[in-house]
Amino acid sequence: MGIRFERRYNGKIDQWIEGGRRPLYFHNRPFWIKSCSxxxxxxxxxxxxxxxxxxxxxxxxxxxxxxxxxxxxxxxxxxxxxxxxxxxxxxxxxxxxxxxxFENSHRNLVIASKSARIMQLTDTERRFLDNITKEDPAIIELAIFDANGSEIYKVEEATASIAPLSEDITRAQYFIDTVHNGREKISEPKTSVYGTPYIIWALPILINRRPVGMIRATIDISVLWETVASASxxxxxxxxxxxxxxxxxxxxxxxxxxxxxxxxxxxxxxxxxxxxxxxxxxxxxxxxxxxxxxxxxxxxxxxxxxxxxxxxxxxxxxxxxxxxxxxxxxxxxxEFATLRRYLFEPLSILIKNVENLGTGNYKARAHITVKNELSVLASVMNEMAEKILQYTSGLEEQVKGRTKELAEKVEILDRANQQLDRSGKLLIRRDL
Structure with missing residues (x-):
């Protein structure tokens, strides 16, 4: 027989297709096992x-x-x-x-020290010293002293902002180093009463390589502001x-x-x-x-x-x-949000729907809101599930009808068998 039916006590009917690879189950049992895998x-x-x-x-x-x-x-x-x-x-x-x-100021001071005399200065020498203070804006005072510290000559810039020096020049370190030791001396920066920074630059006046006096220049270092500012x-x-x-x-x-x-x-x-x-x-x-x-x-x-x-x-x-x-x-x-909305989520819905169909739940439907190829595939899958549901529902009705018909025939056969049994017993009694 191609098809064999077997009656179960729970009233369910299982169907096998002899020689087939895929057993068919109803009542929420797996359908197409290899496909589900x-x-x-x-x-x-x-x-x-x-x-x-x-x-x-x-x-x-x-x-x-x-x-x-x-x-x-x-x-x-x-x-x-x-x-x-x-x-x-x-x-x-x-x-x-x-x-x-400083080199420019030093050059002017060297020229002044070589041209200066300890004795009375001539008008030419005075004009020369005056021109030095006028041409060099940093030199605001130029004075000549002898070895005893007596001032011989002094020229001062008219716009000088340095207050007159009131110290005893013979006790000043620059006087000692210049007159006694014959060395140039630049003092530490000082600040005038007007707040102007300046330095004292002293050079010895030499005669036969022996210091006989000193020329002192008061240099206003605030004029360096233009030099500093021009750097930037x-x-x-x-x-x-x-x-x-x-x-x-x-x-x-x-x-x-x-x-x-x-x-x-x-x-x-x-x-x-x-x-x-x-x-x-x-x-x-x-x-x-x-x-x-x-x-x-x-x-x-x-x-x-x-x-x-x-x-x-x-x-x-x-x-x-x-x-x-x-x-x-x-x-x-x-990009990831787009992939998730248009690819990953529809694929997840389709896979879940296929799994539901694989377990025999043909009422499951794939609902995809985006409009693309996956939504078309979901629509086709929903139509296929609907057709399978209709087919399985009709098949179950046919099985139920055949089962009822077979049950009636079995009952008729049972009654016929019982009647035959009774008839057989009567015949046996007659023969006896």
Whole structure:
């Protein structure tokens, strides 16, 4: 027989197709076992798609961000090296200009000392000394003294802002070094009663290589402001001169007073630590600085530039990198959200629906809201499930009808058998 029926006590009928590969079960039992196995393995499809689509895109974003970061770091390293050279150039340029300033004053003083006499000066010599003070704006007073400290001649600039010196000249260290020892002497910076910084520059007057007097020049070092200011025409650099005690002699910017101790600490740090890059400057801002020593006076020229100005290009590139990275992350989030909405979620719904169909739940439907090929596939699958549901429902009705018909026939056969049994018994009795 091609089909065999067997009666169960629970009233259910199972059907086997002899010689077939796939047994057919009803009442929520698996349908097409091999197909269901494939569907279970297809659950990993979404993860494979996520890996195959997401990993290359993520790697592309990662490589792009690394490339931009490398360019930004290269720009930062280049700007950092360039930033360290800018104040160095300004400090060196300022030092060279100040040295030129002192050399010019020294040349005039040497000429004056060689032409000066201890005795009465001639009108020509007086005019020559007057011209020196007029031509050199730094020399605001020029005086000649003999070995006893007596003043022989003095010429003073009409607009001089230096108060007259009231000290005993014979006790001054510059007089002792110049007249007694025959050496040039530059005094420590002094401040007049008007707050003007100045120095005393003394040269010996020699006759037969023996000092017989002294020429003293009072030099206003505030005129160095133009030299200091010209070192940074755009005004971005703070350039100032510090003496050996840390006092600020000249500055191209106004400095809160007193700042001597702070200026001394800055100079010490710059001179002792050549690798120092940035620090808090004299104006309480993060700066990059460089110090240069003036050989004649041991003063220090310091040039400071705010770090924010020097690293402006790097900060701009960093902002561009952050904005671009943020846009890339937004693009990645949009791409993954799009994949999730239009691919992963519909696939998940389809796979779940196929699993339900595989377990015999033909009432399950796949509802996909997006309009694409997967929604068309879901519609076709829903139609197929509806047809299978109708087919299985009709088949169950047929099975129930056949079962009822067979039950009636079996009952008829049972009654016939019982009647035959009774008839057989009657015949046996008659024969006996």
């Amino acid at each position: 494939r569907m279970r393995h297809s659950i990993a499809l979404r993860h494979r798609l996520l890996v195959r689509l997401g990993v290359p895109f993520s790697l592309f974003l990662l490589v792009l961000i690394i490339a931009l970061g490398s360019l930004t770091y290269y720009s930062y390293a280049r700007n950092r090296a360039e930033a360290a050279r800018v104040p160095e150039r300004i400090a060196y340029l300022t030092k060279e200009r100040i040295i030129s300033f 025409p755009d005004g971005t650099a703070h350039v100032y001169i510090v003496d050996t005690e840390g006092a600020i002699l000249v500055s191209n910017r106004s400095v809160p007073a007193p700042r001597s101790q702070f200026a001394r600490d800055i100079v010490i740090n710059l001179r002792n630590d050549s690798d120092i890059y940035s620090y808090t400057g004299l104006l309480n801002a993060e700066v990059v600085g460089q110090a240069e020593i003036l050989p004649l006076t041991d003063w220090i020229v310091v040039a400071e530039i705010p770090l924010s100005i020097l690293m402006a290009e790097t900060q701009k590139n960093t902002r561009i990198l952050l904005i671009f990275t943020f846009l890339l992350l937004l693009l990645a989030a949009y």
